Amino acid sequence: MPDIDERSTALRPTRQRRAITDALFVATDFQSAQEIHESLRGAGEKVGLATVYRTLQAMAEAGEVDVRHNPAGETTYRRCSDSHHHHLVCRGCGRTEEVTGPAVEAWAHAVAEQFGFVDVHHTVELVGLCAACAAAGR
Template sequence: MSDTDARSPSLRPTRQRRAITDALAAAADFQSAQEIHDSVRQGGDKVGLATVYRTLQAMADAGDVDVRHNPAGEATYRRCSSSHHHHLVCRSCGRTVEITGSAVERWAHAIADEHGFSEVSHTVELVGLCAECAARAARA
């Protein structure tokens, strides 16, 4: 399956879904439904905003995109790797880095064990300033 195809076999590869998937693949960081809609329309595809929202929700439900909420509470979407990972997000510009590592996993399991929990899942998002935003803040 190519990067521009929906990962989930249950999601039919419609023209609209391909356009939305292409827009997500072209974006480096998390994008709102409105930003994805704008990108799709700028690419020449006619897709309604409601279709973008429904498609993004279906892709999120299928595990084809990650969803995070920006500081204003708006859902944003990004195609990420299919393996378990976390995000490091710049609180200023929104730049996002996918991180993997066993330290978080070990910590989560140790805390769960300490309190007698099992079958624990987790979501970790680290928020800070990227190098460019930190330099810009230092100059201000």
């Protein structure tokens, strides 16, 4: 894990970070670092792939982006709502919906308390088929 100084540097409002943030803002779905890098290059932005990876990692650690792994195991990123949520993901087309789960939150809190854990974080991802993919027989 980077120390505070490295994290602060990665989250400074540099031109590159603004470009990455803008690319995430206009994206409608989760994207890999390579996809973000390609879209930036296509838009004429000079941002190195290593900078994209480093910035996305810092943004994920700061809770500014959500992270999920696609079926191929590749890490993907998307700007999501500010509130705590989970994802419902279509395994056919990759469509992702943000969902809340009060029962999951209560369960996570109860399990943590039962075992004496504090400051617990969790991620829940439900995977299935959206109606369109199910109808298409994917």
